Amino acid sequence: MRLIWLLAACVVLASAGTSQDTAQRRYDDYRVYELTISNNIQLKLIEKLTEVSQKYDVWKEYDAYSKELHVMVDPAELQHLRLFLKLFGISNELLIPDVQALIDAEQVPSGRESGAFGWTRYYELEEIEAWLDGILAAYPTVTEQFVVGQSYEGRRIRGIKISHGANKRGIFIESNIHAREWITSASATWFINELLSSQQTEVRQLAENYDWYIVPVFNVDGFEYSHRKNRMWRKTRQPHATSACIGVDGNRNFDSHWMANNGASDQPCSETYAGDVAFSEPEAKALAEYLTSIREKFDVYLSFHSYGQWLLSPYGHTKDEFPENYEQLQEIGSAFTEAIRSLPYATPYVRGSTASTLYVASGSSVDWVFNELEKKVGYTIEFRDKGRYGFVLPPAQIQANCEELMAGMIALIQKTRELGYLA
Template identity: 35%
Template structure:
């Protein structure tokens, strides 16, 4: 491939920032919009440092602002282009070595994902239905599968909605969605029969297909949608889909600069992809027990609300989220971090316009954001060798939350 993918990150650097308290987080959020920072890892005061990518023209100013505030920092990665190039070379070699690998053990293109879902629909017509949630800005169908032994007609079953790749550069999320589909449909084990019999599933492996493809062919670090409106910006495309939902829209952790990675869009639901997911949430709302919105990275399991208020069922919500974390942690690699669980604003940072808050607000009892693990210093470019581990450990957490969803639903807790 001869596309100069990394070149727009020429001389961009990633800095570790030693967070001491919420004020330091506040300063990072402020500078994020002002200096067009790309927050790779938000960090936690006293627990883990933030990782911030800075463009060369803002580097001096950024470091000066940290120094002024007395915040310690260090260079985490001084050559982003090389890191991205290294990833591509290794991924291509890995694909050649394992060219017959299952789709859930690699980073597939969108066409391959569509073909896999379609094949399952044909091979398992009694349990799998392929549905288009609507087309993207560029016209791609947003395909998801419904998995059910009762054709979605049994009112006694809760619905579990899982989505991935809302932020397209978070490549390790679709494999988890695809692996979950695989385990429920092609490799259902005896101990998991309850997951299929008691629960109806809606799984959308790629929330942002336009961004997904763009991240494969043009810019590995692309996060947003790919909409274009010359009256808003003649040069920058897209909006952050996880700022575009109609809840606290445009009020915090956003930037009004249409070129920013946290630009929420000109108005709530300006993006067709978030509208399609909104409509999908409403379609299943009366039975949906869990909405699981998958991201990468940082080992977090988060719930609403982002404005420091808590949902009325926060005790149960925390129970479900913590059970998920415990089940994943029990299977994690020895040197991998443990999951942190809690309200997104307390554990990580609050963001306005998220699908997590929106789903909670409209009535999904357990609306959760999952930030998949970080490994060493890889950030978003998780080496493909880690996919199987992340798939299996995360699946265990998803299975546990599905069982709890069923219990809560049956007992109307």
């Protein structure tokens, strides 16, 4: 066992580095592999390799359901990775042969789109905020802006409240806490538009029977950076005093079982770095304070993510314990997944608790709301796909993903109400 760790350490040290703030980072010939993990030794080796080295980027962490892990590798490290996988008998399959090719294709606007804001391409933060201003102006009687707080770089974290009257129960949606997950803000803006403009009976009921609090882009600094500098950027943008690596995983920074059970990293260069302390990030702290201020106004909390097609309920910090209402959470989850599966796309979603179904993830926003604000219905929704495109989901799939979201949401809210959580 000691020899195995020494060999892994050699590979790690040979390729370790720090983040570089280039004009526009490219990913030519970067590949994404699916690794099938057959034992705990293999898992620990891969985790150590990807945690310390900046030449590797975990796109999908190992989960108990599939026994697989997706990792992007720098082309300069490809030979080392192949040797590493062969040495330790780790099965692998190439998912994406050239990440930059997907990024380039993603940037080409669809010919079907007019000059108006739509959902056939992805938008930058400034464009989304301009659209949000237009929505607020177009629907002044049922919408109002709220500001969660300010980011590290001084940007406002904006949200929109949609309300058709007093004394309605609320649903809060937080989107794009991970910067590179562009499909989340695209889906959030589409969902806002549907709540305001759709004439479909079920959508109108959804819009008019509840108050909606929606933050289309939560990690505003990281999202801007993902457009301007590095498409694959995930974290916040606050520097560290002791490391050249920048940012924290905002979804590991909340003060609820923070850093418990190895559910986050203490390495600043890791994509799942939890920060020096809980709420080290002004964004996470501001959201917690805002949610606390409106805690009596909402009952359901949803966090939009990608990718993997999962509906994940608490707990994230442990797979050995479950909430008292776990069975009801799974009943609601079944309604969501079945509604999506019934659409013509027949897209399969898997439901379950984060830790038992996927992996241990401590300090998440959903767990914080569930545990600290005692809200009994909370989910992380991981959108399309299963890995063919990963974080670089083609714009052509935005509409289908949004349709699946609406079908799932109608079913989720209906079942939640039936079970008495939205009385």
